[in-house]
Amino acid sequence: MRSEKRGFVDREIRDAEIRVGVSSCLLGEPVRYDGGHKHDRYLTDVLGSHFSFVAVCPEVEVGMGTPREPLRLVRDGDAIRMVGVDSGDDHTERMRKYAARRVVELETLGLSGYLLKKGSPSCGMERVRAYTARGSAAASDRGLFAAELMRRLPLLPVEEEGCLDDATVRENFIERVFAYKRVADLFSGRWTTGELVAFHTREKMLVCAHAPTAEKELGRIVAGAGRAARGAVAQSYTSVFMAALGKPATTRRNVNVLQHMLGHFRDVLEPAPRRALASIIEDYRNALVPLVVPITLLRHYVDLHSVGYLAHQTYLEPHPKELMLRNHV
Ligand code: SF4
Structure with missing residues (x-):
């Protein structure tokens, strides 16, 4: 499913x-x-x-x-x-x-x-x-x-x-490799502004975990894409996107993203599972569990309740889970 x-x-x-x-x-x-x-x-x-x-x-x-x-x-x-x-x-x-x-x-x-x-x-x-x-x-x-x-x-x-x-550097490098492939694929063909908007929407949470200010800058590039030269848009979006991902995703930023995602469950999850999710996010904040734990639980609820916006967020799986990169960060 x-x-x-x-x-x-x-x-x-x-x-x-x-x-x-x-x-x-x-x-x-x-x-x-x-x-x-x-x-x-x-x-x-x-x-x-x-x-x-x-x-x-x-x-x-x-x-x-x-x-x-x-x-x-x-x-x-x-x-x-x-x-x-x-x-x-x-x-x-x-x-x-x-x-x-x-x-x-x-x-x-x-x-x-x-x-x-x-x-x-x-x-x-x-x-x-x-x-x-x-x-x-x-x-x-x-x-x-x-x-x-x-x-x-x-x-x-x-x-x-x-x-x-080094688990953190390794995760960041491999995440950037997959990200570079995605952004290069987007701009290698005859991309449309709609495709850029969809790409940016999917990558939003991932970028926020690294550099929230870059997410805003990327948003401005996307908003002006219809009026700017295509080559310049591709160049500036790729460059800000990759620079953002090169900044380490800190625990605090990951917690912010996880809590933001939790907010999307306000109307679909009962209070008890919402509290359980919030508690797991706190455990991650306090270094009691690795990032994979809250992410796995979030993904479970995203699938169970078909939370469309979250379902397409790259943040939930920026690289194949078989690599187990988030089991150590
Ligand atoms: S690839 Fe060749 S040149 Fe590079 S470090 Fe290895 S042996 Fe040296």
């Missing part, structure tokens, strides 16, 4: 191919400088059922081979260079040219997210060790490939594999 009532959202999430770029070594491919890998089991065994991975090893693809001399970043004033640790050979320009070309190719694949290998002078997203020409520590930087990826695709959800160990 639930999938019939909430079928639109469910099918949209589950049936579409969601492509996520990944540093090849995280998938177990033996591409590291020493011929090894950094296989991340969560990636292949859990996320692999929901995402299609596009594996990229910049160092192999640029032609360095495996095994190869390890590389490091060397800071030269404001400039950052990529050099061989022993030989000092400079690979900066070669890597930059490759990265510019490869990222354009990746853009055409319609990626919805990217997971990078931490600490790599090519793939590291942040805090990659850098050195002075003499070999002492210098201010850290971003790997060269990662820098080009994030420069060219600034709205794409990108994280390092270490984020998967």
